[in-house]
Amino acid sequence: GDSVTQTEGQVTVSESKSLIINCTYSATSIGYPNLFWYVRYPGEGLQLLLKVITAGQKGSSRGFEATYNKEATSFHLQKASVQESDSAVYYCALSESTNTGKLTFGDGTVLTVKP
């Protein structure tokens, strides 16, 4: 079946430093999956951060970027300069082109930004 791998369970970064959270995926369908980053801020529900549905394209939101790399089957999340308010849990996810809406999530990465 489909799978999403986030290698870092926890990441700690100092404020204003750069960030990268790694995500690789494996999809079973013939077509290319849709890729997502979701975020859960402390005390809040899970919300979509960004999505990319076309291989080779880049998505961006709130200063975060992720590029859909079909050759490397990766969708790493990056930010040039993090802020303390970015502290949250980040989830990489994919959905197949089948018409069920199923999202497959990675384990999540806890980001702590130190002031």
Add this chain to the structure above:
Amino acid sequence: DPKIIQKPKYLVAVTGSEKILICEQYLGHNAMYWYRQSAKKPLEFMFSYSYQKLMDNQTASSRFQPQSSKKNHLDLQITALKPDDSATYFCASSQDWDREQYFGPGTRLTVL
């Protein structure tokens, strides 16, 4: 105002009992979903419904039964509860199956 309501927020049950988790969405969406997150495990897809029809069922057990009495409701009935069913259950919805999913706050179920 919350757009996706899940009730209750916390639920404690004894092994062998039956519980219903409530989900209502006020986003006018046509598709609804259930996910589960157990301790130290990723969010796991359970069901998807579109226009009140089952689209996908990834649960291995028939003890989990979604119930859709209205277009904006998708409750989850769990029978013969087991300690392994302890998890946080998230409801989600989207305009259609291929659109952005919005998640509810979750119901944390503990089975003793």
